[in-house]
Every structure is written in C-alpha cells, then in structure tokens.
Amino acid sequence: MLNKALLMDIILQARHHTIGPLIDRCADPDRQTRKNASFAIGNIAFHNDMFYEELRRCIPQLANLLLSSAEKHMTKVNAAFALCNLVRHSNKLWDEIISKGAMQALLKLAADCSLVALNSSEKDAINELLLKTALLSLQKMCAYPQCRQFLCSSELFTVIGRLRQSHESSIANLALEIIHKVTNA
Known part of the structure; x- marks a missing residue:
C-alpha cells in the first residue's frame, strides 16, 4: 500500500510531465x-x-x-485569465510577470482595445470581452505592490484613466x- 507522501509525489511527477x-x-x-x-x-x-x-x-509565452x-x-x-490566475494565490511569480513583459502586454492589449471601445459608436462584443478581461486581470494584479508600482510607472497607464469615460459601465x-487601487495604496 502506498503511503500518502509517496502517492502525492507520484501525482506531482505525473502532472510535471503533463505541465511541461x-x-x-x-x-x-x-x-x-x-x-x-x-x-x-x-x-x-x-x-x-x-x-x-x-x-x-x-509567462513569456x-x-x-x-x-x-x-x-x-x-x-x-x-x-x-491565465496570467491573472498565476497571481491569484501568491506573489511567487511577480518577478517574471514584470520582467518577461506580461504586465506590459496586458496594458498594451487594454490600450489597443480601448481605441475601439472609446471611439466606436457601434458595440463590438468581442473587443469588449477582450478589454474587460485585460482590465479584470490588471485589477486582480493590483492586490500586489509590485503591480501597482509598475502600473504607475508605465506610459500606458493613462489609457486606464481614459477608460473611466467608457459608455460601457463595467x-x-x-x-x-x-x-x-493604484493611487490609494
């Protein structure tokens, strides 16, 4: 009979060979x-x-x-969403999230989507979903000081300010x- 520690090790090894x-x-x-x-x-x-x-x-991928x-x-x-979940439970991966360009990529995505969201009179559901997801991910990441600090220093942070004017309330x-979160931390 396998003891609990050995069984957990087998599960972790199997997952390791799946995750890679x-x-x-x-x-x-x-x-x-x-x-x-x-x-x-x-x-x-x-x-x-x-x-x-x-x-x-x-993270870079x-x-x-x-x-x-x-x-x-x-x-x-x-x-x-995957990036958001990689900071959901701890700050173990913050160095890579920032150094590998993931935060910048989320901001760039929000900036690209905001052009349509703020300048379009017609609703673009796909673009809106993408923008909401990027913003939700950034909002969740703001739980950590490293994120707030990075956002403040990014030239793309002004995009977030402009999005306060969105006709879409969410x-x-x-x-x-x-x-x-960034200004009151």
Whole structure:
C-alpha cells in the first residue's frame, strides 16, 4: 500500500510531465492548440499555487499570445485569465510577470482595445470581452505592490484613466477600481 507522501509525489511527477508539454503547446503552430493550452494553464493555476513554479516558464509565452496580431481573440482572453490566475494565490511569480513583459502586454492589449471601445459608436462584443478581461486581470494584479508600482510607472497607464469615460459601465468601473487601487495604496 502506498503511503500518502509517496502517492502525492507520484501525482506531482505525473502532472510535471503533463505541465511541461502543455506549456510548450502555447507556442504550437496550430491556433486551436494555443487557445486550448492557454485555457488549460489558466485552469491549473486557478485553484492554488501548487504548480506556480512549474508554470513559471509559460509567462513569456502567454505575453506573446497577448501581443500577437495573428492570435484570435479567445486565445488572448485565455492568456489574460491565465496570467491573472498565476497571481491569484501568491506573489511567487511577480518577478517574471514584470520582467518577461506580461504586465506590459496586458496594458498594451487594454490600450489597443480601448481605441475601439472609446471611439466606436457601434458595440463590438468581442473587443469588449477582450478589454474587460485585460482590465479584470490588471485589477486582480493590483492586490500586489509590485503591480501597482509598475502600473504607475508605465506610459500606458493613462489609457486606464481614459477608460473611466467608457459608455460601457463595467469597463468604466474596472478602470476606476484599478486607478483607486493604484493611487490609494
């Protein structure tokens, strides 16, 4: 009979051999594979920080997915949520989130989407979802001083201020929450 520690070690090893190839799939040539891989990474990180160390390697790939003009919107949504979940339970990955460009990629995504959100008279549901996801991720990341400090120093932070004027109340509210957290910390 296996003792509990040995069983947990076997489970961790099995997951380790699954997580590595899954991270590699974020750079797969197939779009659908990249979309599904980023979704799965977000799910792995959602419940606790047990696999954060193994997931550390996915941060630059998630940032690349956010910045790529070739990616479909849902892949970017999945990548933004995955980044959000990588800080959901601890600050273990902050150095990489900032140094590998993930925070900057979220801000750039919000800036790109804000052009449509603030200048368009017609509703663009896909762009709106992408913007809300980027803002929600940034808002959740503001729980940590490193995030607030990074946001304050970014030239793209002014975009968040402009989004307070959005006609979509959920976008305006997220922008207000981010500004409040950054300025009142």
